[in-house]
Amino acid sequence: MLDIFVSIIVAGLTTGALYALATVGLSLVWGSMGMLNMAHAAMLTLGGYVAFTASTSLGLPIGLGFLAAIVAGAVAGGLLYVLIVSNLLRHDKSTFESNVMIATVGIGIALENAILLTYGGQPLKQPLSVSGALVIGPVTLPYQNILIVAVVLVLMAIVALLLGKTRMGRAIRATAQNRDAAQLLGVAVNRVYFQVLVLSGALAGVCGVMVSSMTQLSPPLGNDPMLKAFIMCVVAGLGNLPGAITAAFGLALLEAFVQFVAGARWGFPSLLFVVIAVLIWRPSGLFGRAQIRRM
Amino acid sequence: MSVAAKPPVLSLTNVVSGYKELQVLKGISFDVGAGEFVTVVGPNGHGKTTLLRTISGLVPLRGGAIRVNGQLVSAKPHAIAALGVAHVPQGDLLFPEMSVLENLLMGAYLAPNRAEIDRRLDEVFTLLPKLSERRHQIASSLSGGERRMVGIGRGLMMGGQILLIDEPSLGLAPLIIEQIYGVIAELSRSGRTILLVEENPARVADLADKLHLLDDGAIVWSGPPADLLARDELLATYLGG
Amino acid sequence: MTKLSTGKGISGSAKLDAVIALVLIAAAVTLPFMVESRYILGQIVLALFYATIASQWNLLFGFSGIFSLAQMAIFAFGGYATAMICFYFGLNVWAALVPGAIAAMVFSLVVGLACLRLTGVYVALLTLAIAQAMYLLIVTDTECFVMVGSICRQFTGGAVGFARFGDLGMRTLLKGQWLVGNYAIIATLFTVTMIFTYVVVKSPIGLAFRALKDDPAYAIARGVNRFQAQLLVFGISAFFTGLAGGFYAAHFQAIGPGVLSMSQLMFIIAITVVGGLGSFWGPLVGTIVLVLADELMREAGEFRTLGLGIIIALSIVLMPKGLVGRIGDLVRFLRRRSPRSAMGPQENAALTAK
Numbered sequence: 001m002l003d004i005f006v007s008i009i010v011a012g013l014t015t016g017a018l019y020a021l022a023t024v025g026l027s028l029v030w031g032s033m034g035m036l037n038m039a040h041a042a043m044l045t046l047g048g049y050v051a052f053t054a055s056t057s058l059g060l061p062i063g064l065g066f067l068a069a070i071v072a073g074a075v076a077g078g079l080l081y082v083l084i085v086s087n088l089l090r091h092d093k094s095t096f097e098s099n100v101m102i103a104t105v106g107i108g109i110a111l112e113n114a115i116l117l118t119y120g121g122q123p124l125k126q127p128l129s130v131s132g133a134l135v136i137g138p139v140t141l142p143y144q145n146i147l148i149v150a151v152v153l154v155l156m157a158i159v160a161l162l163l164g165k166t167r168m169g170r171a172i173r174a175t176a177q178n179r180d181a182a183q184l185l186g187v188a189v190n191r192v193y194f195q196v197l198v199l200s201g202a203l204a205g206v207c208g209v210m211v212s213s214m215t216q217l218s219p220p221l222g223n224d225p226m227l228k229a230f231i232m233c234v235v236a237g238l239g240n241l242p243g244a245i246t247a248a249f250g251l252a253l254l255e256a257f258v259q260f261v262a263g264a265r266w267g268f269p270s271l272l273f274v275v276i277a278v279l280i281w282r283p284s285g286l287f288g289r290a291q292i293r294r295m
Numbered sequence: 296m297s298v299a300a301k302p303p304v305l306s307l308t309n310v311v312s313g314y315k316e317l318q319v320l321k322g323i324s325f326d327v328g329a330g331e332f333v334t335v336v337g338p339n340g341h342g343k344t345t346l347l348r349t350i351s352g353l354v355p356l357r358g359g360a361i362r363v364n365g366q367l368v369s370a371k372p373h374a375i376a377a378l379g380v381a382h383v384p385q386g387d388l389l390f391p392e393m394s395v396l397e398n399l400l401m402g403a404y405l406a407p408n409r410a411e412i413d414r415r416l417d418e419v420f421t422l423l424p425k426l427s428e429r430r431h432q433i434a435s436s437l438s439g440g441e442r443r444m445v446g447i448g449r450g451l452m453m454g455g456q457i458l459l460i461d462e463p464s465l466g467l468a469p470l471i472i473e474q475i476y477g478v479i480a481e482l483s484r485s486g487r488t489i490l491l492v493e494e495n496p497a498r499v500a501d502l503a504d505k506l507h508l509l510d511d512g513a514i515v516w517s518g519p520p521a522d523l524l525a526r527d528e529l530l531a532t533y534l535g536g
Numbered sequence: 537m538t539k540l541s542t543g544k545g546i547s548g549s550a551k552l553d554a555v556i557a558l559v560l561i562a563a564a565v566t567l568p569f570m571v572e573s574r575y576i577l578g579q580i581v582l583a584l585f586y587a588t589i590a591s592q593w594n595l596l597f598g599f600s601g602i603f604s605l606a607q608m609a610i611f612a613f614g615g616y617a618t619a620m621i622c623f624y625f626g627l628n629v630w631a632a633l634v635p636g637a638i639a640a641m642v643f644s645l646v647v648g649l650a651c652l653r654l655t656g657v658y659v660a661l662l663t664l665a666i667a668q669a670m671y672l673l674i675v676t677d678t679e680c681f682v683m684v685g686s687i688c689r690q691f692t693g694g695a696v697g698f699a700r701f702g703d704l705g706m707r708t709l710l711k712g713q714w715l716v717g718n719y720a721i722i723a724t725l726f727t728v729t730m731i732f733t734y735v736v737v738k739s740p741i742g743l744a745f746r747a748l749k750d751d752p753a754y755a756i757a758r759g760v761n762r763f764q765a766q767l768l769v770f771g772i773s774a775f776f777t778g779l780a781g782g783f784y785a786a787h788f789q790a791i792g793p794g795v796l797s798m799s800q801l802m803f804i805i806a807i808t809v810v811g812g813l814g815s816f817w818g819p820l821v822g823t824i825v826l827v828l829a830d831e832l833m834r835e836a837g838e839f840r841t842l843g844l845g846i847i848i849a850l851s852i853v854l855m856p857k858g859l860v861g862r863i864g865d866l867v868r869f870l871r872r873r874s875p876r877s878a879m880g881p882q883e884n885a886a887l888t889a890k
Contacts, residue, residue, distance in 0.1 A: 036660070088853060088856075091856050092856070102805055103849045104849075106806070106846065106852070107849045110842050110846050113839075113845060114842055167404070170393075170400065170404075171404065173392070174401050174404075178389070178390055178391075180353055180384065181384065181389070184351055184353070184372055185404045185405075185449070227664070227665065230661045230664070234658060264676075268672055269672075276650050280650070
């Protein structure tokens with residue numbers, strides 16, 4: 001009984017950590033610029049594959065593989081801003097929200113397909129993973145899971161420090177809370193948008209490495225975490241970072257539990273049910289403030 | 296002060312602006328010299344807020360010219376802020392989830408170094424001691440008067456050449472309005488350049504050096520505030536009193 | 537500033553719309569006599585399905601501003617409902633089509649109710665999640681519901697879907713020319729859908745939708761009931777989408793979870809965006825352009841999806857009002873150059889500025 005319980009908790013915490021990482025990237029972008037990045041999934045996948053190439057074909061050490069994934073994600077985020085977002089921001093502001101969503105859907109498909117064409121569709125093993133497990137009595141804790149939770153916690157701490165303590169982070173939060181005021185104080189919001197997309201891309205890169213180390217590398221790798229991350233964001237209220245992290249862990253535990261009790265196929269529908277219930281009860285999310293709509 | 300040789304801090308020439316099809320400002324011209332306190336008075340909906348938002352770049356300029364220290368302004372709001380235009384917007388526009396201190400620090404976003412930030416912070420806390428008490432409180436939990444003070448404090452933290460203040464009395468109780476204007480008077484006395492818009496000319500009668508009456512996007516009268524208050528026909532026509 | 541004028545420029549005058557419609561109908565009637573290739577005719581039928589779905593998504597998003605991503609789910613629901621009625625009750629396809637469409641409508645109303653208090657991207661996320669859940673539940677369905685011969689069949693058809701539950705009857709009626717018969721049926725479906733859409737868009741309800749999209753606060757202040765209008769548009773568009781789903785299942789004599797895939801949804805979005813969101817003829821223009829592009833890219837084989845993604849992204853960046861909007865810009869440009877041009881607000885502003 002205990003071992004089952006522990007394995008549910010371990011699975012829930014690990015996926016929760018992954019979801020939290022995916023969710024923070026999405027939520028950051030939504031919160032500061034009102035943009036829902038549908039290409040986030042493909043950026044995740046990109047990170048996983050770049051780490052794969054770095055450590056197999058190029059034979060780089062694991063740390064550099066990680067770094068390569070981060071850089072690739074950041075570059076993808078930067079390019080997304082320069083090529084797409086900056087142009088859409090020049091159009092009518094009222095259509096930005098839907099336009100950017102559609103445009104990033106297109107970019108996401110293109111990127112996923114480019115990965116498919118480059119690497120092929122067959123699943124690959126992510127070399128950036130550790131084997132073995134920590135055994136304490138009846139409880140088995142795989143090192144990979146411990147590593148994931150640890151890395152995610154470290155990254156969350158870095159993001160929290162970045163947003164809370166640095167001048168750049170303060171400018172990002174200011175832009176999210178009141179764009180006009182931030183501009184009046186000298187914040188170049190376009191630069192903030194660029195920074196946010198780069199940061200979110202870097203997080204997506206790491207997340208991709210983590211997700212693929214738990215499963216396998218395949219072109220649609222990022223889709224499932226992104227869809228779940230959307231749900232976490234909606235439950236928490238889009239743009240609310242601490243809420244998103246709480247929702248990510250809470251819902252992941254719920255999913256792991258439902259999957260164990262009712263079978264794997266009911267995991268996702270149960271999350272959906274929670275979302276609908278939350279949204280009917282509180283349309284701007286559990287922790288959402290009455291959302292300021294960006295016009 | 297030897298202002299004569301220098302160009303005015305702020306100079307508007309035939310400024311035209313508006314939103315979409317709507318033309319709000321229809322050719323506004325006036326100057327604000329260093330150390331001056333200039334007020335624009337007019338009924339609501341006649342372009343006072345648009346005037347300040349155009350100067351600070353939030354509303355794009357459609358015609359005419361705006362100069363800060365003689366330098367032509369034609370850029371985005373953040374670049375105009377860097378020229379030394381400190382705008383205290385209508386409704387404060389604080390960052391609701393930041394503390395008072397963080398709001399003030401955001402004001403010093405463009406400050407060159409830590410020492411300068413500390414100097415400005417000292418200055419603001421001396422002028423507005425209440426903010427020092429509440430420095431760790433979240434902005435959204437403040438009262439209306441306190442928020443206005445944070446708004447003004449944040450504007451001061453910019454260390455700008457000119458302070459644009461948009462209706463500081465809006466939505467406040469009479470007693471608080473008096474306090475806020477006390478602070479503004481203090482600022483003016485200390486030699487700051489101020490451009491303030493207000494609905495009620497009586498509030499600025501003792502403060503402002505110059506007053507412009509704005510009606511339907513154009514300036515219809517200019518002069519010392521006391522002169523306007525003495526002319527009942529103007530007050531009746533334009534301000535309904 | 538020209539939010540509505542695109543629509544006015546091209547489809548504003550009913551006369552122009554009528555002329556376009558007549559030309560199109562004439563072309564549609566002569567088409568089977570011109571096209572010899574079965575492959576091409578088959579692709580045209582498929583294109584008509586895309587155009588029908590896209591026109592209803594345009595009604596939902598382009599005209600009413602409801603960013604639903606459950607469009608293919610509703611289409612699939614209609615298709616599945618029709619197929620399942622035929623499969624489990626042995627009904628003729630023709631008898632199952634309207635019940636199938638009504639089932640899709642009911643499904644859409646439930647989705648609409650769940651989205652009632654939401655706006656913008658929240659609607660998009662929720663509908664996307666619903667569609668995805670539907671896909672996952674069908675694909676992972678392995679429980680035997682009935683045995684067909686020695687083969688186990690799941691209630692939802694599982695990963696395989698349904699096949700051989702009947703067709704539109706053209707094979708027995710027209711023998712070798714059955715495809716022409718199906719073409720006629722689907723072309724009629726498309727025409728009826730477009731006429732109905734036109735009536736809806738031009739009706740007071742349509743105006744209410746448009747008001748809600750352009751300025752929700754103002755529309756509500758003027759007495760437009762958002763909940764009612766939103767549910768109504770969810771229902772109307774779902775009926776035709778579901779009906780198209782039923783015809784799709786009947787035409788191909790098969791329906792499977794593949795129609796729920798992300799790429800299908802993307803194709804519909806691409807069609808509407810490239811054609812022009814919120815313009816009446818947009819989805820048709822988009823369908824023609826994208827199906828042709830798709831055929832050309834078939835030569836490029838595996839680069840097809842890549843190309844499609846780039847087309848979506850580029851067209852929204854370069855022409856946010858779509859091809860129809862671009863044509864509208866061109867028409868206005870030409871008119872402006874004629875001496876009797878009416879002066880737009882932009883020129884007025886420019887003059888005052890001088």
